[in-house]
Amino acid sequence: MDQHRRTDSRSWDWDNQHCRAQMDQIFFREQDYIRAGSSEHREFWSFFDRFQRFRMKKEMCGSRREDCRDAGTKSKLDLGLPAEYDARYRINVSVCSRDMEERLGRADHRHRQRSSEPGPEEVADCRLALLHFLDFSQKQSFGKLSKLRREQKCLPIFQYKDRIVELVRRHPVVVVAGDTGCGKSTQVPQYLLSAGFNHIACTQPRRIACISLAKRVSFESLNQYGSKVGYQIRFETSRTAITKLIFLTEGLLLRQIQLEKTLEQYQVLIVDEVHERHLHCDFLLGVLRSLLADRPDLRLILMSATINIKLFSNYFGSAPVLQVPGRLFPIQVIYQPIPSEEQPSRSEKLDPRPYLRILQGIDQRYPPEERGDLLLFLSGMAEISTIQEACQVYATHTRRWIILPLHSTLSIAQQDKVFDISPVGVRKCIISTNIAETSVTIDGVRFVVDSGKVKEMSFDPKAKMQRLQEFWISRASSEQRKGRAGRTGPGVCYRLYAESDYDAFASYPVPEIHRVALDSLILQMKSMNLGDPLSFVFIDPPPAASIQTAVTYLRQQGALDARGELTSIGRLLAQLPVDVVIGKMLVLGSLFNLLEPVLTVAAALSVQSPFLRSSQQNPDCATARQPLQSSHGDPFTLLNTFNAWVEVKKERGSGSRKWCRRRGLEEQRLYEMVNLRRQFKELLKSHSLVESEDSGAPSAGDRGQRRERLTERRRLHQMKRQHELQEGSKRKVLRMEENQDGASSSGSDTEGTRRKRKDKDQSRQSMDIQEVKFKLRHNVSELQEAVGQELTSRQQALLKLLLCRGLYPQLALPDTHNSTRKDSEQVFHTKNKQGVVIHPTSVFASDPEVLQVFEDDGGEMGPEKKLSSKHQLLSFVTLLETNRPYLSNCVRVPALQALLLVCDSLDTNADCTRLVVDGWLELQLKEQNEALKTLSTALGLRAEWERLLLAQLRQSEVEEPGQGQGVSRRALEKLSEELVRFLLYTEISYSLQRLAAMQTLNLYVGPQPDLELPALDLSVLFPGAEVKADPVKGGLRVTSFFTYNCLTDSKDLYSECLRTFFSCPHCDLYMPLTPLERMHHEASCRPASELQPTEEDAERGKTKSSAASSLTRVYHCDVCNEDLTLTSTEILKHKRQHMAV
């Protein structure tokens, strides 16, 4: 514009920081549209540089400024456009402020004095640049908007927009069926939003999908920085009061129904991916089906792939179906069945030749500059590593492939590599489990190789065992796999089976509800008052036997009572989002003073193991892991690991990342644990099972500290936001050497896999977003204080017992001949499954010596029966059969003590030297007296434990915390003290073996109709229990679990020969007693010191005194012919008197 460009030799320099700062004073003040220091401000100055360069270049070229108009000869209308072209005329924005005007006008009446001050020319230059910058930003943003709208229009579902809205308006249930790429998941919720529907919930089977969909949809609905669209998953939510559309997991919606039966908070429910037929989804559909009757205004939309649509429509009374074509490019299908000589036999490894031929074929047929990657589906990890190895050799040789495995036990960083880009001329070969069928979507795949196999988890209710078996896939999965080749362009699918095989495949995969244990489902149904699970209308009902097994199991676990109703512990377990056994552990842990370690263990057992399989072979990792290992069992190793990690987090913050890497730990799992742990604690608190500690002046601290924390939090929030902004940016380019240290093992990704795409670049950025989130959520010092204390050996013993009780009946017995076997061949037996082995990841697989039994001297019970006081059992979390049945996550426990304290059924002979536990374990005790003492102690401990536990649970049921009568701390301390003493110091020689099949047939004496009931009132010993003849086993049923004298070798109940002299340590009793009489005496006779009720124990004292009074009863003595009020022991004494006379 100005022709005489700055000829004056003033020292105005645009590159000078000072000069720019002066401009900032004029244009980018605190009150201006763009503020100095903001990101736009930075962008402006870099734009300014480009703009100046551009103008300079233009000037040098010399602008042609011809008058372009032909003097308006043709058109009658004069638009009145300026004669001379100026780019500024194309900008519809202007900037003016008084400051600016003044400066621009100053030159007229005042000449410049200080050369460092900007003159009007400079101000004008800057203003012009600003106008162009504003115009540029507008264009940029509008470009994004118009691209977005264009893409939305292109989606196949777009043309059905009005139809969908209309259907939803008119029908309570609508099924939208469309294949991959039709856009249903992102668009349908938006169509409903823009049609005026509000309070929409859309469920997803996977957590990760909730986050990514919420992100995408909020972007598309131009609410990226608002919270109209949000997500809610287990530990995270972005929901606010104004959220109109929420993406959440199926499980979470079910939990919401549990809290609010009619789900008034929602107007529209969308259940996505119903065809995947997950357990939760099937159940959710059933619940919603009955909910619709109570909520005629509720709208339900089911979204599915075009699979089995009729099933869903019919289930909801022939709901209308809208079918949308997918957007797939044509895919050529090539059937290439594996020739018989290359078929692997059962035990053999996969033959890689058929797979290699395909790689070669692709290299021959397609020029390397034509892009397109290969996705290969195999059944499990072992298969993947076999093929990976062979392909790697080929890849190294040809340098045209990068081989990448993909399965759920890989670290997240390794999983994420499949999204990176291969260099030019090189293809990715991704060898995956069925994880890539639905959960993980990889763009750029052109070739698919389908082995036709999948490993699926099934549940064997008889052995209470999970089984991972290989099956042919269904036609639906087969099509899904094929479809992965046609997402970004035409593709090829090689099927390694014959077309006739394909035709013989099942149409659909077996729904999860038919494959898995239904324990948690039934528990949840009970807590939602859905009536008899057998009569619930499922879309595809599970086998009745499967439901029955679950009910029986829950009854065994004490979650259901005999009538199938929820017990108080059951009600609590139903609210914990974990397995029943782990829930039980938490409840037990809250009773004793072991909450912190139990929380950690429960959390650790609920997530995938943080120990990466691939690092196990790495000697450096193994050495670094060594100090974390505990010989007590895997849960203790996990506990040590977690505690050590928290310590590192406290000391070094994000340095923990490196610490984890050195030990082959997936840090993500530890973050999951810390979150889960906190959720558990909050749940227990909300049920008053844990005292809420924050009532006592929340870290009163000084004000300065609090302010410091506040500032810190603000900083962290800012970092999180910043991370969210730059998320999802560039993909990395893979290097040729990018290859895995092979992880070989078996298994497959049957359940929802939890990879997190959003963590993608995290490991490469300097900011560790996980660390930021961790710090926002947790106070590391508090956490460290809570978990940091090392367990004493007593606490350790007690913790083991709690785990064992929680995990019961999951117990395994070491085989008698293990001492003669190699380390790797140690065999174990569970009640229903013999010959199981320990998973190689367990500490007992590498260190089986700790399970060795040291024989006591004088073993005289025969070669099979070692006498020892140190027998041990393994309590385990999972029994999973792959190629062999494996136990994982094991803890070793002292056998006799643990069994006596947790077992469901305990049968004895007359002198209690032979015990049969749960009908499968036999213990023979050497010393009769010792046996009696031990048994009697155990019975007493169990009764007390039960009493306190019930009191604790009752307390949790009282509405307002603090109202209930708390469990006396003193009673608890005493109990834990005694339990520990019992666990650690019971020195009694016994043998331990599994009953042979023949023995179990002839175990019990059977009913004895003529049996005369003993004179003793055993209800005193076990309040509430009625002692009576056991109608099946024979003998006497003393408590719900203990039957005395029912074993076949039993002698007559009252035969005098069973009497042995007994002197009571507490009173002066000395007389021959039968075992039952003796136990009875021991239970009622307490040391004098204990009988003094203390002040704190006043409450308990009451129950005690009532118990004491119930000890006495009216006894009619025939000899004296008198009614006497005596305790049972006194009666005995009295009888003796007469005998002596």
Next chain:
Amino acid sequence: MDQTTNDPPDQMFTCQLCGLSSPFTYYGQKPPKTRAIVLLEDCYVTKDPFSPDKEKFLVLGSTCSLCSTCVCVSPECSLYYTKRFCMQCVNKHLEQFPLQIQTELAKKKQSTKTAVS
């Protein structure tokens, strides 16, 4: 987070040429909180959805100064040169526009043609 829980129903701006449609929050020359910035025509304006800053605005479109057609600011639909012209009017009166614009439009026409063929 938005300030209001009960926001009024969205007013929609729709381009009469390409059909692009999006809610707008302001119509005129002085959108709120734009300080020294003034628009030189009456525009349909919304908050810039791609900026985390609440005060950034985005012009969606305006009306053609000749035929009063409602058009978006996309270069396919309209052009601003001291005034807003819809593409139809621009083509009708192309000769009145400076050469720079004429050549630019011609070039664009060419490139879209080759892209299509």
